[in-house]
Amino acid sequence: MLPALAALLALACQRPAEPPPEGTPRLVVLIVVDQMRADYLDRFDRFWQGGLRYLLDNAVRFTDAHHDHAITATAPGHASLATGCFPSRHGVFTNYWIDRESGEEVYSAADDDWEITPERLECATLGDWLKKRYPASRVFAVSAKDRSAVLMAGRKADGAFFYDDSYDGWESASHGGWESAEYYYKEEPEWVGEFNDRRLLDRHFGEPWEPLAASLEDLEAVGVSAFDMGPLAPDLPIAFGGLAPAPGESFYAAIFASPYLDEHLARFAEHLIGAEALGGDEVPDLLALGFSAVDAVGHAYGPDSPQLLDTLRRLDVTLGELFEFLDRRVGLDNVVIALSSDHGAVPVPEVRQASGLPGRRADADDVLCMQRVYERLQGRFGDGAWLLPGPFVNREAVKTADLEYEDVESAAAELIGACPSVAEVWTRSELMNAETAQDPMGRLFVHSFPPEVAPDFLIQRQEFFLTSRSAAASHGTAWPYDTHVPLLIAGAGIASEVRAGWTRTVDLAPTLATLVAVEPTGELDGVDLGLAPR
Numbered sequence: 001m002l003p004a005l006a007a008l009l010a011l012a013c014q015r016p017a018e019p020p021p022e023g024t025p026r027l028v029v030l031i032v033v034d035q036m037r038a039d040y041l042d043r044f045d046r047f048w049q050g051g052l053r054y055l056l057d058n059a060v061r062f063t064d065a066h067h068d069h070a071i072t073a074t075a076p077g078h079a080s081l082a083t084g085c086f087p088s089r090h091g092v093f094t095n096y097w098i099d100r101e102s103g104e105e106v107y108s109a110a111d112d113d114w115e116i117t118p119e120r121l122e123c124a125t126l127g128d129w130l131k132k133r134y135p136a137s138r139v140f141a142v143s144a145k146d147r148s149a150v151l152m153a154g155r156k157a158d159g160a161f162f163y164d165d166s167y168d169g170w171e172s173a174s175h176g177g178w179e180s181a182e183y184y185y186k187e188e189p190e191w192v193g194e195f196n197d198r199r200l201l202d203r204h205f206g207e208p209w210e211p212l213a214a215s216l217e218d219l220e221a222v223g224v225s226a227f228d229m230g231p232l233a234p235d236l237p238i239a240f241g242g243l244a245p246a247p248g249e250s251f252y253a254a255i256f257a258s259p260y261l262d263e264h265l266a267r268f269a270e271h272l273i274g275a276e277a278l279g280g281d282e283v284p285d286l287l288a289l290g291f292s293a294v295d296a297v298g299h300a301y302g303p304d305s306p307q308l309l310d311t312l313r314r315l316d317v318t319l320g321e322l323f324e325f326l327d328r329r330v331g332l333d334n335v336v337i338a339l340s341s342d343h344g345a346v347p348v349p350e351v352r353q354a355s356g357l358p359g360r361r362a363d364a365d366d367v368l369c370m371q372r373v374y375e376r377l378q379g380r381f382g383d384g385a386w387l388l389p390g391p392f393v394n395r396e397a398v399k400t401a402d403l404e405y406e407d408v409e410s411a412a413a414e415l416i417g418a419c420p421s422v423a424e425v426w427t428r429s430e431l432m433n434a435e436t437a438q439d440p441m442g443r444l445f446v447h448s449f450p451p452e453v454a455p456d457f458l459i460q461r462q463e464f465f466l467t468s469r470s471a472a473a474s475h476g477t478a479w480p481y482d483t484h485v486p487l488l489i490a491g492a493g494i495a496s497e498v499r500a501g502w503t504r505t506v507d508l509a510p511t512l513a514t515l516v517a518v519e520p521t522g523e524l525d526g527v528d529l530g531l532a533p534r
Helices: 003-013 051-058 074-083 126-133 146-153 190-196 200-204 216-221 249-257 259-276 293-301 306-329 349-354 364-381 395-400 405-417 434-438 440-447 505-515
Strands: 027-033 060-066 096-098 105-107 139-143 159-164 177-180 285-291 335-340 422-427 457-461 487-491 497-504
Touching: 027 074, 027 146, 027 306, 027 505, 051 306, 051 487, 074 126, 074 146, 074 505, 126 139, 126 285, 126 505, 139 146, 139 259, 146 159, 146 285, 159 259, 177 190, 190 259, 200 249, 200 259, 249 259, 249 293, 259 285, 259 293, 259 306, 293 306, 306 335, 335 505, 364 405, 395 405, 405 422, 405 457, 422 440, 434 440, 440 457, 487 505, 497 505
Parallel strands: 027 285, 027 335, 060 497, 139 159, 139 285
Antiparallel strands: 060 487, 096 105, 159 177, 335 487, 422 457
């Protein structure tokens, strides 16, 4: 049979996808606000007037939602929300890690074939499930961070876009615009260039970041105050970029740590919705949006800063404008909106200390204590590189010296655990033992441990200890200030309510799948939360 004829016959034999059930939402909008702690919703409630107010008034809100894994970073957080799997199953357990065989650094959103890719994900995403059930569905993801975009999008998405702060001369198509991952496109859609050519960020050049009006009484009531962190973290108002009379790379890079980044993303999302006609027919589409400014500002200024509050207030306005656009374009009765976060944040240690609360930042002694583990192992087992970056036990050295892996592993864990910054050390042997998951904290580390790629030790730091010696605040621990995140779902046919029971973020994807009559593929860790209809 001729190949062309065979292809035509195969196409003719394919069963068309069944139409979605009546009343199925036409568009799912998944919003992930990077580094948004759950307590921000109530703490700053008096300021909400836009999108956050809409969600609080209309959504099912899960007040005790947590990432049930220990390494609370951008990549595993976004991946878990999108797949319904723990990092132990989907494989993306942190942003960067060391490959055991080569000793080279691995990026969670890249591989040998693609500069930016979702291929490291071992679980399918909500978008992948949607494309399998409804091939005509349109699936897109946008985030300032490339890893957030592709890990939410998955393998079968129609496109994933991320912020490009480069400036490659006058003919550059970027100028602080959006670029696509080549994994999804041979040629970038024309509408992306059309949006970038508008150079919307340029209107902020020469314009300071001024805070929205707030009374001193309101600021004091929510515990916000300017904390002097020196010239590297200036107070508002803030000017973006360097001493230059025209916008260039320093300006577009500086915008990243400002609320204008999120506003820019929302305008691009609106342009995408129109260009790709999302929500335009009865087949459900998916748009995943990763708002990253709260993370950048939170790292620079901390969760109690005026800068963080102003970024959240402006995000509230931006989301309100986006929801109004969705209502005009698709109708909110036809849209499901879900909002969560990839992780929270530890308070600035110096702010806690000023209030007489425990908290401290890594110092030279902490660094040296960890580094001296290497030498102390040599004191026990003789000269040799017993530990490798990762950290991994050097199995070749152990074998050559005719030692037992477990002896070196145990000794290393003991020495690491003796450092004052460490609360617990979880070894490979422990994390491979089913009994460890019975421990409340051990369970989180088991869920952050994909055995094929994870190191031999996962370290639990002391509570309110900040490993960074340069950022005002950070994240990455298993403590509640990092795991506790917002989880709200609003939209067509969903009755608003507040649920106070403990909930896991891996439950979001299967819940959204049920709302659009999609069956998840593969084994999941999450379950459908069973939202009640109006």
